[in-house]
Amino acid sequence: MLKRDRVGGLIRKHLTEDALVIGGLGSAGRTWREQLAPHASYYASDPMGLGLTMALGLALAQPSRQVFYLGGDGDLVMNLGGLLTVVGSGVRNLKIGIFDNRRYETGGGQSLAGADHYSLAGIARQAGFPYAVAADSDDNLEDLIKEFLAQPGLAFVAFRIVIEASPYGPPPVWSQAEDRAVFMRKLAGEI
Amino acid sequence: MADQPVQRRAPAIVAGLKRAGITLVSTLPDAWLGGLIGELDADPEMTLIRVTREDEGLGICAGAFLGGRPAALLAQNAGLLLSTNVVAGLAFHHQVPALLLIAQRGDAGDNQYYHAYKGRVTEPVLSAIGVPHHRVEGPEDFHLFEEAWMQSRMCRMPVVLLLTRRALHDDAE
Numbered sequence: 076m077l078k079r080d081r082v083g084g085l086i087r088k089h090l091t092e093d094a095l096v097i098g099g100l101g102s103a104g105r106t107w108r109e110q111l112a113p114h115a116s117y118y119a120s121d122p123m124g125l126g127l128t129m130a131l132g133l134a135l136a137q138p139s140r141q142v143f144y145l146g147g148d149g150d151l152v153m154n155l156g157g158l159l160t161v162v163g164s165g166v167r168n169l170k171i172g173i174f175d176n177r178r179y180e181t182g183g184g185q186s187l188a189g190a191d192h193y194s195l196a197g198i199a200r201q202a203g204f205p206y207a208v209a210a211d212s213d214d215n216l217e218d219l220i221k222e223f224l225a226q227p228g229l230a231f232v233a234f235r236i237v238i239e240a241s242p243y244g245p246p247p248v249w250s251q252a253e254d255r256a257v258f259m260r261k262l263a264g265e266i
Numbered sequence: 267m268a269d270q271p272v273q274r275r276a277p278a279i280v281a282g283l284k285r286a287g288i289t290l291v292s293t294l295p296d297a298w299l300g301g302l303i304g305e306l307d308a309d310p311e312m313t314l315i316r317v318t319r320e321d322e323g324l325g326i327c328a329g330a331f332l333g334g335r336p337a338a339l340l341a342q343n344a345g346l347l348l349s350t351n352v353v354a355g356l357a358f359h360h361q362v363p364a365l366l367l368i369a370q371r372g373d374a375g376d377n378q379y380y381h382a383y384k385g386r387v388t389e390p391v392l393s394a395i396g397v398p399h400h401r402v403e404g405p406e407d408f409h410l411f412e413e414a415w416m417q418s419r420m421c422r423m424p425v426v427l428l429l430t431r432r433a434l435h436d437d438a439e
Contacts (some may be wrong), residue, residue: 121355122321122351122352132290135290135332252359252361263334
């Protein structure tokens with residue numbers, strides 16, 4: 076089992092600096108925000124379930140850049156069919172990391188439907204991902220993350236995360252639209 | 267009236283999208299949209315992404331806009347109704363544009379009972395959430411593809427074009 080901050084830190088360490096990042100809502104997004112990474116990053120926030128395909132849209136719009144999506148399992152399963160959409164799109168510049176703790180952490184820790192009866196990596200493999208693995212041990216985590224990020228095409232990792240509280244922080248200073256404008260202007264090289 | 271009529275209007279609709287600068291379209295099919303989807307799929311200038319639910323297409327539109335590429339969703343009004351929370355979230359939370367091309371099933375001329383309710387509720391729902399929408403009745407309204415995208419950009423929110431049967435098909439004329 077893995078700690079969110081450890082996974083986030085290793086991804087920050089090995090993700091190329093020109094990669095673009097979409098952070099999912101809840102603890103996954105907060106984990107990435109806390110890394111204070113230099114990468115241009117946008118947070119999918121609400122509506123829940125939208126993060127994966129938002130990352131796909133960004134990858135389609137920026138085919139010369141790597142796009143990394145870090146989301147939660149509750150967010151993913153809300154639109155699980157999105158995995159088929161991603162594979163069917165033929166996109167190659169998208170890497171997907173999912174925090175797999177099988178509960179809605181921010182919502183209070185309630186269990187996901189079917190928790191402990193499925194394998195997200197298995198679902199991704201069967202959906203057609205050429206690389207889809209589960210990571211549940213810290214022993215080889217850094218090597219696995221390096222291998223994941225070095226994949227030439229679409230890749231998926233389900234990180235098996237320990238239960239750690241992840242409460243809401245204080246009200247953010249900047250609105251979603253203000254964050255979006257900063258991301259887009261950063262991407263455009265204006266700031 | 268056949269349910270899957272000829273769609274000779276499809277090239278003009280694709281041309282309208284290109285005039286708007288839109289070359290990325292996500293879609294979930296409807297019988298009225300088959301010809302248009304085929305036209306998009308066959309056009310090497312267009313990228314067509316098949317989704318499993320319509321709100322995925324809205325996510326693609328949002329992400330594409332973040333990356334500087336205008337995008338559209340092509341679907342039936344049932345999918346728009348399903349995606350109402352996402353449309354509102356893009357409009358008021360993320361404040362991103364997207365062009366939504368929606369087959370207005372259940373409108374005058376639709377011959378299926380199970381579509382009728384959608385024709386009754388789609389426009390009131392869009393009015394309730396404050397998202398701009400326009401009816402495209404026929405080729406005389408095809409200027410709306412460019413204009414609606416401009417409105418979407420200016421308002422930083424999705425704009426919906428409700429495509430009537432006559433806008434998609436010319437077999438009734």
